[in-house]
Amino acid sequence: MDNRNLFINLDNLLDEHVKALRELQSGDGSRTSDYTRGFEDAINVVKKISFDLAREWASTAIYEHPPHPHPRSRIYRSEPMDWWIEDTTPSSLKSFIASRANEFANHNNGKSSAIIFDLDGTLFDVGHRTLGILKRWLTLSESQHFPKSLVKRIEGIGFNHIGYSLAHAFENAGLDLRNPDVMEVLVTVERYWRKKFFDGESLVEFDAVYTGAADFVWFCKKIGLKIVYLTGRSQKVMYQGTRKQLEKFGFPLEDAELILKINTVTDDAVFKEEAFRSVAASHNVVGNFENEYVNIRGMVQCDPKAVHVVVDSQHSGRPVSALPDKVYRIQSFAS
Numbered sequence: 415m416d417n418r419n420l421f422i423n424l425d426n427l428l429d430e431h432v433k434a435l436r437e438l439q440s441g442d443g444s445r446t447s448d449y450t451r452g453f454e455d456a457i458n459v460v461k462k463i464s465f466d467l468a469r470e471w472a473s474t475a476i477y478e479h480p481p482h483p484h485p486r487s488r489i490y491r492s493e494p495m496d497w498w499i500e501d502t503t504p505s506s507l508k509s510f511i512a513s514r515a516n517e518f519a520n521h522n523n524g525k526s527s528a529i530i531f532d533l534d535g536t537l538f539d540v541g542h543r544t545l546g547i548l549k550r551w552l553t554l555s556e557s558q559h560f561p562k563s564l565v566k567r568i569e570g571i572g573f574n575h576i577g578y579s580l581a582h583a584f585e586n587a588g589l590d591l592r593n594p595d596v597m598e599v600l601v602t603v604e605r606y607w608r609k610k611f612f613d614g615e616s617l618v619e620f621d622a623v624y625t626g627a628a629d630f631v632w633f634c635k636k637i638g639l640k641i642v643y644l645t646g647r648s649q650k651v652m653y654q655g656t657r658k659q660l661e662k663f664g665f666p667l668e669d670a671e672l673i674l675k676i677n678t679v680t681d682d683a684v685f686k687e688e689a690f691r692s693v694a695a696s697h698n699v700v701g702n703f704e705n706e707y708v709n710i711r712g713m714v715q716c717d718p719k720a721v722h723v724v725v726d727s728q729h730s731g732r733p734v735s736a737l738p739d740k741v742y743r744i745q746s747f748a749s
């Protein structure tokens with residue numbers, strides 16, 4: 415029995431004993447108070463053991479899954495410790511998806527079946543976009559206004575330094591963000607980065623596709639699923655570029671739905687949960703792929719039975735509360 419099941423069983427047993435104790439305490443007085451106190455002490459001992467075990471389990475889990483330092487980010491690869499994550503492979507996922515799609519086909523409820531894919535960090539590697547924009551900033555005269563030695567170090571930032579944000583790239587390249595000169599240049603580069611990163615053109619110019627991602631989406635299309643691309647990119651500014659990018663890398667577009675964010679102020683997690691609900695209103699959602707734990711959480715809760723998959727690329731590291739339902743995780747789409 416694994417630790418998770420052990421704790422669930424222990425918890426259930428404790429619940430039963432606490433119930434029995436309540437009955438004793440409110441009983442007909444045929445038991446002595448010593449008897450009841452003995453019962454209560456026994457429960458407290460078990461509770462303590464359970465607490466110690468849980469603590470040990472947590473530290474072992476942390477030991478087994480340390481917040482992995484990753485060449486692309488020293489910080490933001492840690493996963494929520496209290497999630498039920500099953501690491502798997504793209505080929506196993508294909509079987510789960512196909513069998514779930516089959517179940518829906520055999521129990522026709524009048525809805526067609528769909529599968530949802532996030533774009534940034536799920537199908538596309540946006541690290542190249544950040545690096546491309548940074549390199550372009552270095553060609554601007556603005557970059558010459560900063561100390562040469564500092565600019566030289568920024569020139570040394572490579573793809574392996576790129577994390578979730580520019581700050582992580584600086585940090586990963588050994589630039590100390592506590593240094594006011596470093597912060598000044600970071601703030602300036604970030605201003606340029608923000609303008610370019612979301613302009614709808616840089617994504618076509620710089621992003622790379624994750625190996626195997628397009629083939630995976632095609633597999634889903636070929637087994638009859640409607641493809642839904644769901645992204646927090648701005649509908650107004652990035653729709654055209656997003657279509658171009660999907661075409662550029664050979665993703666299926668015919669009959670696919672492309673959902674972008676109309677109101678960019680909306681929080682990504684809220685937007686995605688609402689979008690999931692609206693897709694699920696007219697489709698059986700077979701699966702869902704996303705790189706942000708904080709985004710996928712709400713979507714899992716909309717339909718825990720769908721095959722929910724975290725693509726382990728990089729994520730914001732935003733705090734996220736516990737999730738009792740299982741999510742799958744893949745390192746990449748490459749088989």
Ligand SMILES: [Mg+2]
Nearest residue numbers: 532534535705
């Ligand atoms: Mg994403």
